[in-house]
Amino acid sequence: MANHKTIGIIGSGQMGSGIAQVCAVAGFDVWLYDIAHEQLQKAHKNIETSLEKLAAKGKLLPEKAKSAMQHLNITTQFGDLKKCSLCIEAATEKEALKKKIFKELDELTGPETILATNTSSIPITDLAAATKRPDKIIGMHFMNPVPLMALVEVIRGKKTSDETHQKTIELTKKLGKTPVTVKDSPGFVINRILAPMLNEAVWALQEGLATKEDIDTAMKEGCHFPMGPLALADFVGLDTCLFILEVMHKDLKNDKFKPCPLLKKYVEEKKLGRKTGEGFYSYASTIVR
Ligand SMILES: NC(=O)c1ccc[n+]([C@@H]2O[C@H](COP(=O)([O-])OP(=O)(O)OC[C@H]3O[C@@H](n4cnc5c(N)ncnc54)[C@H](O)[C@@H]3O)[C@@H](O)[C@H]2O)c1
Known part of the structure; x- marks a missing residue:
């Protein structure tokens, strides 16, 4: 079962902030991390505005919008991600940067933590090679804007386990999204x-x-x-x-x-x-x- 409580998001740009928003709305405790403090502040404000708009349009109960904001934490301290049972990386699309983040997440988080990436094109197997837990590395490719778009491409690397894949599919559905499983090839399908x-x-x-x-x-x-x-x-x-x-x-x-x-x-x-x-x-x- 997808029994995550605390989800870490790495990168608070347009994708990271959208992913943080849907995770918080689904009731998870979210830690949104970025190296840029200003960007984090902007992300926090954008999420608040987006939730208010959804509530005003009757697409989200006002109480749910409020509780989502209570579930959302922003941080520039990488160590705050230690407690997460799932991390979703959504930093800039640069292979060397993502490999560094995966290596550091591997060293920081508990052995059971699943490390997902929102990469648009970089092979999951290559990112998994930067860690000692390739069985727990998976692609979760959300669409932009995340709160409005239903699809998530779920991409298995060469060593991703059946359990990690199953948990990711369940989590995607819990977020109200539609998963499709796609082969690990540059650019995937979309x-x-x-x-x-x-x-x-x-x-x-x-x-x-x-x-x-x-x-x-x-x-x-x-x-x-x-x-x-x-x-x-x-x-x-x-x-x-x-x-x-x-x-x-x-x-x-x-x-x-x-x-x-x-x-x-x-x-x-x-x-x-x-x-x-x-x-x-x-x-x-x-x-x-
Ligand atoms: N833009 C899209 O339509 C789209 C759609 C699907 C997937 N993606 C993928 O999502 C990822 C993010 O894209 P985006 O559009 O949100 O980019 P963006 O430029 O809006 O945001 C990137 C964020 O990453 C942060 N960042 C850079 N280095 C970091 C580090 N070391 N640690 C933590 N954060 C760091 C930046 O400060 C910035 O806030 C990319 O992999 C991209 O390919 C983008």
């Missing part, structure tokens, strides 16, 4: 399909096939997409899109995943999309949910 599509939209913009607005309108009106690919790339974060494509290009050895130079240019200029207020489009507010 980004194997989505990332090259977003990249192709950037190529279309770079080659001047149409304006950014018309590229997005074409895909919304022509393919029934709820939002255009360039707006979606801004929403995901252009740095995250680039990191995902780089991992897939390197690991799958196929030039169809080669990042478009225009995408790289935006990232170099620190125009990362909604989270920085500017990407392909400009945003007045950087609060995503």
Whole structure:
């Protein structure tokens, strides 16, 4: 059974804060950790605002929104994660950084603690190799925005045990999400399909096939997409899109995943999309949910 009481989340960006929110709403004690104090404060405020909005829309009981906030703790002290029976890593999509975090979590937490990652593209088996408990390492790939999107890709590494997999499936359902089990391959299913599509939209913009607005309108009106690919790339974060494509290009050895130079240019200029207020489009507010 998924009998976790205390869940640690590493990284309080758009994904970590969303995961913390759904875990707190489901009644778990949550410790949201980040190295950046300011980001943690912003995450705390965003979660509060998001819960208030959900309550105002009648999608969440006001008492539940209140108790979720009581379950939420934010911290810059890595040692606070020691008590967690499950940790979900949602830090920046950089392999070396994630390996370091997994090694440190392995040393800090009890031997029974499951260590999950929200990575979009990095093989779980590679992250598991940084620990002495590869049987307890698993991918939990949530979708953005986490409070609204139902899917979680559950990814087993080569040595992930049946027990860890079963507990993760149960936990995902307890969070009100729909799990699908996916093979451990760079980009899994969602980004194997989505990332090259977003990249192709950037190529279309770079080659001047149409304006950014018309590229997005074409895909919304022509393919029934709820939002255009360039707006979606801004929403995901252009740095995250680039990191995902780089991992897939390197690991799958196929030039169809080669990042478009225009995408790289935006990232170099620190125009990362909604989270920085500017990407392909400009945003007045950087609060995503
Ligand atoms: N953005 C998306 O749509 C999306 C969707 C699914 C999965 N993901 C994955 O989720 C992860 C996080 O993405 P995001 O969009 O939330 O990024 P983000 O840039 O919004 O947040 C990343 C956070 O990680 C923190 N961080 C960096 N180094 C850290 C460390 N050593 N310890 C603790 N925290 C650290 C940063 O301070 C920042 O708050 C990535 O692996 C990404 O691929 C993203």
